[in-house]
Amino acid sequence: MADVALTPHQFQILLALADAPRHGSAIARAVGDQTGGRMRLWPVMLYSTLDQLATDGFIQEAAGPPGGSERLRYYRLTRTGRRALAAEADRLEAFAAQARARLAGGSR
Amino acid sequence: MRLYRLILRWLVPHVWWAHREELEEMAREAVDQARARGRAAALGTELALARDALRVSRRTLMEGVMHDLRYALRGLSASKGFTVAAVLSIGLAIGANTTIFSLVHALLINPLPLPDAGRVVAVFRTFQPQASGQAAAGLLPVSYPNYEDLRAQTTSLSALAAYSFTQVNLSGGDEPARVAATIAGAGYFEAFGITPLTGRFFTADEAGDTGAHRVTVLSERLWRTSYGADRGIIGRTIHLNGLAFTVVGVAPRGFHGALALFASDIWVPMSVYPDLASAMFRQALGQRAFRAFLMVGRLAPDATVASAQAELAAAAEGLAAAFPEVNRGRGVRVMPIADAATDPNQQALLSRGGVMLMGAVALVLVIACVNLSNLLLVRTWRRRRERAVRLALGASRYRLVRQQLVESLVISALGGAAGLLLARWARELIWRHRPPAFEQAAFDLTLNVPVLVFTIGITLVAGLAFGLVPALQAGSSDLISDLRQRQAGGLVRGRRWRGFDLRDALLALQVALCVVAIAGAGAFARSLQAARAIDPGFDHARLGIMSFDAASPARGEDALPAFFERVVDTASGVPGVRAAALADTRPLGAGRAYRLFADGADLGPMGVYVPFNAITPEYFDTVGIGLIGGRGLTRFDTAGSRPVAVVNDTLARRFWPGGDALGRRLRLAPPLGTEIEIVGVVETAKYVSLGEEPSPYMYLPLTQAPATAVTLHVSTPLPPASVIDDVRLAVRQLDAGLPIVDVREVSAAIDDTLWAPAMIALLLGVFGLVAAVLAVTGIYAMVGQLFNQRRHELGVRMALGGRPVDAMRFIARKGLAPVVAGLLIGTGAAALLLPSVGALLYGAQASLPVATASAGVMGVAAIAATAVPLRRVLRLDPLSALSAD
Numbered sequence: 001m002a003d004v005a006l007t008p009h010q011f012q013i014l015l016a017l018a019d020a021p022r023h024g025s026a027i028a029r030a031v032g033d034q035t036g037g038r039m040r041l042w043p044v045m046l047y048s049t050l051d052q053l054a055t056d057g058f059i060q061e062a063a064g065p066p067g068g069s070e071r072l073r074y075y076r077l078t079r080t081g082r083r084a085l086a087a088e089a090d091r092l093e094a095f096a097a098q099a100r101a102r103l104a105g106g107s108r
Numbered sequence: 109m110r111l112y113r114l115i116l117r118w119l120v121p122h123v124w125w126a127h128r129e130e131l132e133e134m135a136r137e138a139v140d141q142a143r144a145r146g147r148a149a150a151l152g153t154e155l156a157l158a159r160d161a162l163r164v165s166r167r168t169l170m171e172g173v174m175h176d177l178r179y180a181l182r183g184l185s186a187s188k189g190f191t192v193a194a195v196l197s198i199g200l201a202i203g204a205n206t207t208i209f210s211l212v213h214a215l216l217i218n219p220l221p222l223p224d225a226g227r228v229v230a231v232f233r234t235f236q237p238q239a240s241g242q243a244a245a246g247l248l249p250v251s252y253p254n255y256e257d258l259r260a261q262t263t264s265l266s267a268l269a270a271y272s273f274t275q276v277n278l279s280g281g282d283e284p285a286r287v288a289a290t291i292a293g294a295g296y297f298e299a300f301g302i303t304p305l306t307g308r309f310f311t312a313d314e315a316g317d318t319g320a321h322r323v324t325v326l327s328e329r330l331w332r333t334s335y336g337a338d339r340g341i342i343g344r345t346i347h348l349n350g351l352a353f354t355v356v357g358v359a360p361r362g363f364h365g366a367l368a369l370f371a372s373d374i375w376v377p378m379s380v381y382p383d384l385a386s387a388m389f390r391q392a393l394g395q396r397a398f399r400a401f402l403m404v405g406r407l408a409p410d411a412t413v414a415s416a417q418a419e420l421a422a423a424a425e426g427l428a429a430a431f432p433e434v435n436r437g438r439g440v441r442v443m444p445i446a447d448a449a450t451d452p453n454q455q456a457l458l459s460r461g462g463v464m465l466m467g468a469v470a471l472v473l474v475i476a477c478v479n480l481s482n483l484l485l486v487r488t489w490r491r492r493r494e495r496a497v498r499l500a501l502g503a504s505r506y507r508l509v510r511q512q513l514v515e516s517l518v519i520s521a522l523g524g525a526a527g528l529l530l531a532r533w534a535r536e537l538i539w540r541h542r543p544p545a546f547e548q549a550a551f552d553l554t555l556n557v558p559v560l561v562f563t564i565g566i567t568l569v570a571g572l573a574f575g576l577v578p579a580l581q582a583g584s585s586d587l588i589s590d591l592r593q594r595q596a597g598g599l600v601r602g603r604r605w606r607g608f609d610l611r612d613a614l615l616a617l618q619v620a621l622c623v624v625a626i627a628g629a630g631a632f633a634r635s636l637q638a639a640r641a642i643d644p645g646f647d648h649a650r651l652g653i654m655s656f657d658a659a660s661p662a663r664g665e666d667a668l669p670a671f672f673e674r675v676v677d678t679a680s681g682v683p684g685v686r687a688a689a690l691a692d693t694r695p696l697g698a699g700r701a702y703r704l705f706a707d708g709a710d711l712g713p714m715g716v717y718v719p720f721n722a723i724t725p726e727y728f729d730t731v732g733i734g735l736i737g738g739r740g741l742t743r744f745d746t747a748g749s750r751p752v753a754v755v756n757d758t759l760a761r762r763f764w765p766g767g768d769a770l771g772r773r774l775r776l777a778p779p780l781g782t783e784i785e786i787v788g789v790v791e792t793a794k795y796v797s798l799g800e801e802p803s804p805y806m807y808l809p810l811t812q813a814p815a816t817a818v819t820l821h822v823s824t825p826l827p828p829a830s831v832i833d834d835v836r837l838a839v840r841q842l843d844a845g846l847p848i849v850d851v852r853e854v855s856a857a858i859d860d861t862l863w864a865p866a867m868i869a870l871l872l873g874v875f876g877l878v879a880a881v882l883a884v885t886g887i888y889a890m891v892g893q894l895f896n897q898r899r900h901e902l903g904v905r906m907a908l909g910g911r912p913v914d915a916m917r918f919i920a921r922k923g924l925a926p927v928v929a930g931l932l933i934g935t936g937a938a939a940l941l942l943p944s945v946g947a948l949l950y951g952a953q954a955s956l957p958v959a960t961a962s963a964g965v966m967g968v969a970a971i972a973a974t975a976v977p978l979r980r981v982l983r984l985d986p987l988s989a990l991s992a993d
Binding site for chain 1: 129133135138160165
């Protein structure tokens with residue numbers, strides 16, 4: 001499978017699903033928390049990205065937690081999605097390291 | 109919230125339908141939270157929600173369109189034949205429109221490229237006729253003293269300059285050349301607001317009218333073509349009419365003076381006017397009655413055309429009061445320079461011609477769009493199964509419509525690009541064959557922004573126009589019948605499939621438009637024929653002409669008559685030449701006129717303008733104008749002998765109805781005041797255009813009305829082309845420094861005056877033909893289609909005992925019905941439209957016969973197109989038709 005870069009929105013959503021399945025607005029809340037409020041997912045952007053991720057096979061609908069609401073749709077990370085998330089994290093890490101190295105070298 | 113729902117449904121339907129409730133809930137939550145912080149926060153959130161939807165929809169649209177684009181390109185390259193035909197036909201039409209528009213733009217809309225052209229004005233004198241028989245009111249030049257007074261009295265113009273134009277002999281190169289020159293008074297370059305490309309313009313001292321400063325400014329074109337754009341030209345000496353001039357500057361590129369049709373390449377100051385003007389005009393600077401100058405001005409910062417007009421009109425009244433003899437009844441007219449760039453007296457006619465041409469090519473574009481629409485409808489019909497599958501798999505109809513529209517726009521865009529290339533080539537071609545009236549013009553015909561914008565505009569409009577119907581067609585597919593790729597209810601009669609109703613209508617429209625185009629071409633062709641049949645009153649078939657200017661310091665004015673005699677004798681002596689003569693006016697060319705009074709004739713207090721031709725005695729014999737009474741001119745009519753004239757019989761009858769003109773006297777208006785005796789009367793000819801009414805005209809001896817720029821006419825029983833070059837060489841031998849120009853046959857010169865109707869007829873004819881071919885192929889395809897569609901039904905009929913003839917009649921009736929409708933509509937439309945173009949036609953054209961004839965032509969073609977598919981009916985095998993899909 002080719003490594004296609006994820007958009008920031010996609011990355012954050014996958015990240016939000018990394019530990020547990022969530023439903024729509026919970027994902028949005030989680031993204032807000034994990035980015036320190038820097039990224040706010042508005043409804044249309046959220047759901048259209050979710051649809052795209054589902055089409056790409058990174059996430060899929062899942063059963064909600066027992067006792068949870070029937071009408072809420074839950075999503076969970078697939079194995080493919082997990083791999084993609086990890087790959088993207090590696091990429092970002094490499095970029096960040098390179099950036100730090102260059103900046104440190106330049107200030108010398 | 110309802111609005112939010114609407115926005116989402118419209119902008120991002122796919123997301124909406126999948127997550128309706130969640131979206132609403134999330135949005136409501138956000139707004140409620142924001143409302144807790146205040147109304148402003150709530151509003152901000154609502155806006156953010158809307159922006160969110162917009163952003164996603166934009167991205168989705170972009171992706172969707174990119175996908176449609178790729179899909180369209182794939183589809184088009186899969187059916188290369190169709191694509192080539194489509195792109196070619198729309199490309200031809202767009203190319204034609206672009207060509208005509210760029211010509212119209214350069215000639216009429218923006219003929220003078222000037223910075224801030226809105227501040228530059230042309231100023232004319234006007235003349236109110238005070239009695240019948242006088243020359244019609246028009247825009248006239250000004251005399252120098254009047255100009256000086258006007259300039260002194262105006263504050264609404266920051267610059268007002270007088271100028272004249274002439275042709276000069278430029279020598280120094282291998283061949284002497286004739287160059288158009290403007291003699292520019294003080295303030296000329298300031299009025300235009302331009303800066304020199306290199307060097308400078310005239311100083312205030314040089315630009316005045318005294319001192320004979322022999323300095324000159326070159327045009328960028330002359331500098332480039334004759335002097336290799338060498339910056340060292342500044343300070344160098346060139347020779348104009350044999351006099352030495354110093355080059356001081358080069359005008360900016362594209363600047364050729366105020367007259368678009370008379371592109372100047374040389375500018376000299378007013379002080380050298382006496383040096384370069386012909387003998388008659390030499391005194392003009394001091395004569396108040398001598399109207400020889402045009403004016404150009406620049407509006408002061410706070411003035412408008414209207415305010416300048418008012419101020420100058422008042423000044424003109426003052427002049428009329430102060431100098432009633434020469435200024436009575438004369439006013440002033442101020443207009444934007446662009447309106448005067450071509451002959452202002454002809455502007456209306458030129459505009460009408462331009463509008464007509466644009467209308468003609470617009471018609472062609474409509475025809476092409478209709479045809480393309482038809483072609484696309486067939487294409488969408490063929491691909492209906494594919495679309496049905498896509499629909500079944502969940503595509504939306506909107507998507508299908510959009511995809512079809514994108515395909516149409518791609519075809520249109522390709523056609524637009526092809527059209528631009530075609531236009532470039534066509535423009536060159538048309539310009540190379542322009543009539544002599546435009547010979548001196550220097551229009552910028554390169555692709556510029558307005559033309560590009562125009563092309564892009566019509567490309568878009570055309571694409572939408574021909575793509576709309578097929579797109580709607582694509583979206584309205586009937587799922588079940590399309591999947592089966594068979595007409596639903598094949599046995600049910602009368603079920604008309606929506607697409608084909610539309611096709612019938614389009615076909616009818618196409619046929620109608622073809623009829624109109626062909627009728628137009630026919631009308632113009634007939635009018636051309638009629639024009640060619642007009643007798644110009646002189647022997648045009650066996651006449652050749654060439655022109656030159658004999659002015660030269662080496663040859664004084666007194667030597668001119670002898671020189672001219674030598675030229676005529678030399679020309680007559682060339683083998684093949686029957687007779688030769690000189691005149692200062694070419695056939696159907698512009699010449700001089702005198703204001704005069706006549707003994708015993710009431711011409712009003714201001715007299716009348718009578719145009720004249722200054723000729724050598726051999727003229728009437730050479731050009732074949734018959735003498736009615738009295739005598740012609742002879743070599744004894746010299747500068748020193750009694751002034752005489754020969755008039756045409758129209759003048760004789762108008763001035764002295766019922767009487768005899770011979771022996772009567774004409775008196776030229778002041779300041780000339782000369783008395784002229786009429787010694788002969790000749791037949792009336794055409795003097796300005798073939799379509800003109802008989803008008804008064806007179807002929808004066810060249811010795812008594814001297815000119816240096818003359819035209820040599822030679823008459824020969826042989827085809828003139830074979831002889832005129834020999835004549836030219838013979839005359840050159842008399843004076844090697846003499847540039848001889850415009851060597852041609854008179855019949856060709858006359859044909860050139862018919863340039864406009866000829867061009868229109870050609871365009872209409874070519875495109876009418878193309879459109880007819882397209883329409884005929886459309887008919888052929890449609891009838892064939894009809895046959896295929898109904899094969900099943902026809903099979904049934906024949907199996908049940910129907911005769912092939914009946915089937916043929918059925919198909920023919922269905923197929924030809926739209927054609928007949930189109931023929932009728934087209935005939936009616938043509939009959940209504942043709943009279944409105946009457947102004948450009950010579951002689952009245954009965955429109956109904958022309959329209960009917962054109963319809964007949966189309967009808968025959970249509971029947972022929974129908975005939976071939978009909979033959980297939982005869983060979984129809986009922987069994988195979990019954991089992992056909």
